[in-house]
Amino acid sequence: MTVTELWACEENMPGASCPLAGVPVEAGFPSPADDYIEKQLDLNQLMVNHPEATFFMRVQGDSMVEAGIHTGDILVVDRSQEAKEGSVIVAVLDGEFTVKQLRRRDGHILLVPANQRYHTIRVTSEQDFQVWGVVSYVVHAV
Numbered sequence: 598m599t600v601t602e603l604w605a606c607e608e609n610m611p612g613a614s615c616p617l618a619g620v621p622v623e624a625g626f627p628s629p630a631d632d633y634i635e636k637q638l639d640l641n642q643l644m645v646n647h648p649e650a651t652f653f654m655r656v657q658g659d660s661m662v663e664a665g666i667h668t669g670d671i672l673v674v675d676r677s678q679e680a681k682e683g684s685v686i687v688a689v690l691d692g693e694f695t696v697k698q699l700r701r702r703d704g705h706i707l708l709v710p711a712n713q714r715y716h717t718i719r720v721t722s723e724q725d726f727q728v729w730g731v732v733s734y735v736v737h738a739v
Contacts, residue, residue, distance in 0.1 A: 599608050600627075601663065602698060607711040612645075624738050625638070629677070631699050641737070642687050643718055644733065644734045645673070646675065646677075646733070647675055647676075647677040647678075649677075650675055650676040650677035650692035650730075651673060651674065651676070651677075651733075652674050652676065653671050653672065653673060653674070653736075654671070654672045654687060654694070654696075655669065655670070655671055656668055656669065656671070656672060656696065657669045657671075658665050658714075659712055659714075660695075660696075660710040660711070660714075660715045661685070661696055661697070661710060661712065662709045662711065662712050663711040663712055663713075664685060664698070664711035665735060666685075666696065666711070666732075666735050666737075666739065669738065670707065670735050670736060670737045671735070671736040672687065672696065672732050672734075672735055672736075673732065673733050673735070673736070674729070674730035674731065674732055674733070675730055675731050675733045676729065676731075678729045678730070678731035678733065679731070680699050680731050680736050681697065681699070682701060683698060683699065683700070683730070684698070684699045684731050684732075685698050685699075685732040686698070686699045686729070686730065686731055686732065687728075687729045687730050687731075687732060688708060688725045688726065688727065688728055688729055689725070689726070689729050690708070690720065690724060690725070690726055691724055691726075692717070692725065694729065695708065695718075696732065697709055697710055697718065698710075698711065700717075705719055705720065706720040707719055708720065709721070710723065
């Protein structure tokens with residue numbers, strides 16, 4: 598996957614806030630809705646813990662669809678977070694960005710897709726590899 602769009606948070610979401618309803622939405626049986634706004638929901642405050650190290654990246658490809666990550670989605674990527682076993686990461690592999698789940702087995706780094714059509718990538722010492730950041734949120738349009 599190549600990067601199609603990359604934005605720094607402070608450049609693209611200054612003052613981004615949306616109204617937050619004062620009642621939760623029912624996922625089971627419908628209930629009458631209260632017609633009032635509780636407060637403003639600032640998306641930066643919700644999704645960005647480290648503004649200087651957080652970036653948005655648009656997804657291209659379907660290797661992570663079973664993890665709920667689809668083409669056109671926007672990843673919120675925190676470069677200050679430490680990648681742990683099982684983290685969904687953005688990596689740079691031989692000069693190309695990719696989003697995969699990080700696994701380690703027998704001293705090897707594995708980049709695991711969430712789509713059975715794709716194979717796990719075993720990173721070798723001959724490859725140029727870097728964990729670029731950890732995915733903290735996925736913004737997905739329905």
